[in-house]
Amino acid sequence: MAERYDLIIVGTGFAGAFFLMRYLERAPADVRVLVLERGGHDDKRWQIDNRRTSNIAPEAVFRNSTPEKEWLTSPGFGGNSNCWWGGTTRMMPGDFELKSRYGVGHDWPMSYDDLEPHYTVVEEVMSISGPADSPHRRSKPYPQPPHRFSEPDALLKKHFPDGWFHAATSRARVATGTRGVCCASGICELCPVDAKFTVQNGLASLYKDPRVSLQLHCPVVGLETAAGLVSSVVYQQDGKDERADGDVVVLAASALFNPHLLLRSNIGHPLLGKRLHEQMSIDVCLDLGGVKSYNGSSTVSGNGYLFYEGEHRRNYPACMIETWNAPFAYGHPAFRLEKNRWTERLFLRFMFDEIPRDDNTVTVLADNPAMAEARFVGYSDYANRAWAEIPRMVEVLGKALPIERVVNTALGRTTAHIQGTVVMGKDPATSIVDGNLIHHQFRNLLVLGSSSFPTASPAYPSLTISALSLRAADHLMVAKSA
Numbered sequence: 054m055a056e057r058y059d060l061i062i063v064g065t066g067f068a069g070a071f072f073l074m075r076y077l078e079r080a081p082a083d084v085r086v087l088v089l090e091r092g093g094h095d096d097k098r099w100q101i102d103n104r105r106t107s108n109i110a111p112e113a114v115f116r117n118s119t120p121e122k123e124w125l126t127s128p129g130f131g132g133n134s135n136c137w138w139g140g141t142t143r144m145m146p147g148d149f150e151l152k153s154r155y156g157v158g159h160d161w162p163m164s165y166d167d168l169e170p171h172y173t174v175v176e177e178v179m180s181i182s183g184p185a186d187s188p189h190r191r192s193k194p195y196p197q198p199p200h201r202f203s204e205p206d207a208l209l210k211k212h213f214p215d216g217w218f219h220a221a222t223s224r225a226r227v228a229t230g231t232r233g234v235c236c237a238s239g240i241c242e243l244c245p246v247d248a249k250f251t252v253q254n255g256l257a258s259l260y261k262d263p264r265v266s267l268q269l270h271c272p273v274v275g276l277e278t279a280a281g282l283v284s285s286v287v288y289q290q291d292g293k294d295e296r297a298d299g300d301v302v303v304l305a306a307s308a309l310f311n312p313h314l315l316l317r318s319n320i321g322h323p324l325l326g327k328r329l330h331e332q333m334s335i336d337v338c339l340d341l342g343g344v345k346s347y348n349g350s351s352t353v354s355g356n357g358y359l360f361y362e363g364e365h366r367r368n369y370p371a372c373m374i375e376t377w378n379a380p381f382a383y384g385h386p387a388f389r390l391e392k393n394r395w396t397e398r399l400f401l402r403f404m405f406d407e408i409p410r411d412d413n414t415v416t417v418l419a420d421n422p423a424m425a426e427a428r429f430v431g432y433s434d435y436a437n438r439a440w441a442e443i444p445r446m447v448e449v450l451g452k453a454l455p456i457e458r459v460v461n462t463a464l465g466r467t468t469a470h471i472q473g474t475v476v477m478g479k480d481p482a483t484s485i486v487d488g489n490l491i492h493h494q495f496r497n498l499l500v501l502g503s504s505s506f507p508t509a510s511p512a513y514p515s516l517t518i519s520a521l522s523l524r525a526a527d528h529l530m531v532a533k534s535a
């Protein structure tokens with residue numbers, strides 16, 4: 054007979070871990086929680102020895118049918134928190150209201166103010182380093198002081214005091230009990246000094262709670278339904294199918310695997326698996342006259358908000374700029390081959406918001422249903438209008454920087470931010486989950502993570518993923534106690 058649990062969570066990345074954290078804070082001592090994770094516990098020692106973060110190759114779990122567009126996944130305990138780079142900007146208020154403010158895209162079913170308290174908690178847990186003069190309305194300062202600007206950042210800040218800010222990041226400025234200080238080495242997938250937050254170095258204790266049973270190496274293969282609810286989760290253990298019954302079931306398997314599992318379980322919706330998306334990034338490499346780069350104290354040292362909010366969003370996307378501060382430049386020559394001038398080069402990444410297209414999809418791979426298939430045919434016309442704006446934006450930055458020439462402008466292969474595929478909204482006809490990430494039809498099923506994002510803001514997604522998980526757990530616990 055199948056074991057019964059109050060809660061079953063699939064996945065141990067940001068989405069699953071922050072949900073579990075809030076759930077355990079509020080749940081009684083006798084609840085039983087099962088957490089199922091496809092991968093194993095590849096700890097830091099293993100990761101450094103093997104120079105990768107998971108012993109499961111991405112090709113073993115999904116096929117990318119359009120490989121010119123990269124999607125990255127790192128199955129295992131902690132999910133992609135093991136390989137992320139630690140950028141943690143909040144979304145801006147307008148990102149939640151694209152449709153009602155600017156007449157494009159979709160609104161989110163909540164506002165910035167609804168998420169603000171949750172953002173604050175996530176920043177505390179991750180011990181985020183950020184500026185004192187953030188572009189966001191904040192109820193509390195960042196827990197850690199900012200990283201040191203690079204020289205170009207300092208000039209940009211001087212010229213655009215309200216448009217340029219220290220980067221908000223989980224790459225520690227000050228050592229914590231479990232994390233070292235970031236040293237700007239720029240190999241953040243691995244982070245040998247464990248400076249960035251990960252589930253392994255920040256939230257692993259949750260999984261040792263006596264109420265929680267963590268089962269590693271247990272890929273979930275489907276959900277079963279009965280009487281309008283999800284009744285059981287089917288998973289594999291030691292090559293055999295096992296079943297667990299749950300009162301509440303939470304998918305936190307990412308925007309690649311949440312839709313894959315729902316499709317395999319015949320929990321359909323006309324939009325399921327559609328609207329796979331991420332921000333469009335355009336990388337710009339500039340040569341500067343007499344100003345030296347790579348002297349900030351973390352990999353990305355500044356974020357530019359000069360071209361973010363505003364009426365232009367009716368016509369072309371908002372932009373957040375990253376100043377890259379590590380000699381690693383996505384295929385561009387990072388250094389100038391000129392005597393005494395080799396660091397007079399600046400690499401900027403312009404990240405633009407995206408309105409997802411229905412024809413970018415995640416499906417079940419026809420010849421192997423155990424694998425997901427990602428297909429990306431292109432960015433929207435809206436995002437592509439960003440290209441025409443780049444020369445003007447560079448010209449504006451030239452008011453602060455002595456730009457000698459533009460070395461290169463190129464489309465980024467990926468920002469590694471997989472979003473969409475199980476989108477949220479208020480209307481069950483045009484969305485699959487509601488604002489509390491509860492499935493519109495199966496009300497004991499929650500689908501967490503960036504799969505729910507209706508649009509991609511220029512902000513990094515994981516802080517918002519984590520804040521949404523806290524909000525969803527709060528809502529669940531209030532509903533249970535009512």
Ligand SMILES: Cc1cc2nc3c(=O)[nH]c(=O)nc-3n(C[C@H](O)[C@H](O)[C@H](O)COP(=O)(O)OP(=O)(O)OC[C@H]3O[C@@H](n4cnc5c(N)ncnc54)[C@H](O)[C@@H]3O)c2cc1C
Nearest residue numbers: 064066067068091129132133138139140273469502513515
């Ligand atoms: C190189 C890189 C750099 C990045 N940098 C940043 C950054 O700077 N800032 C930022 O905000 N984001 C960044 N990201 C994105 C970030 O990693 C993701 O947004 C985030 O990890 C998503 O969290 P999640 O919990 O939803 O999913 P994941 O972290 O992907 O976790 C999903 C979990 O579910 C498990 N799972 C999947 N399918 C199954 C199944 N069938 N059965 C059981 N378990 C399953 C997986 O093994 C995994 O543990 C980066 C990503 C990469 C790859």
Ligand code: SF4
Nearest residue numbers: 235236238239241244
């Ligand atoms: S720059 Fe170095 S120390 Fe900082 S997060 Fe990246 S790898 Fe870790």
